[in-house]
Amino acid sequence: GDSVTQMEGPVTLSEEAFLTINCTYTATGYPSLFWYVQYPGEGLQLLLKATKADDKGSNKGFEATYRKETTSFHLEKGSVQVSDSAVYFCALYSGGSNYKLTFGKGTLLTVNP
């Protein structure tokens, strides 16, 4: 079945540091890939998505590239801010008989001033 593996957290960075959160997946066919973000006390929000190989999703300075050859969708940001502190979830949707989004376990990011 489908699965998503994210790097274990928590991740603690200083402001303006470079961020990478690794995400790899197992899925049938050609899934769509997503990054969702959950700020403290809130529900999840879509951060970015990519629907085919080599697509790059981007939003709010975050980027992720759909790498079919390595089955990865790593999240990156060049310079994090305190306001980026949140939990980040990688997810996939493979369609067909799989009716749902499959989420990773989430990675807590804390950015210190």
Add this chain to the structure above:
Amino acid sequence: NAGVTQTPKFRVLKTGQSMTLLCAQDMNHEYMYWYRQDPGMGLRLIHYSVGEGTTAKGEVPDGYNVSRLKKQNFLLGLESAAPSQTSVYFCASTLAGFNNEQFFGPGTRLTVL
């Protein structure tokens, strides 16, 4: 637009008690979902609905029931609460299709003693 709202925000139950969680969306979305979020587990789908009057089981449906009598509302019921149902519950909706952006409510924190 309020987006997706959930009622209540917090609730404490005793084992064996029943309750209903209400989710409402004002975006005219067809699909609605109920998830539970537990530490280190990511999000797991409980039940979902692809339109008014329809419901279907997700990956962890046992102990829960749902109803979608009106397009804008999706109710999650616990008939006889158990401590294992202590969790944060999120409702979400999409315009149509699991591949579209999911809009999440703020969550309901439920504790079962």
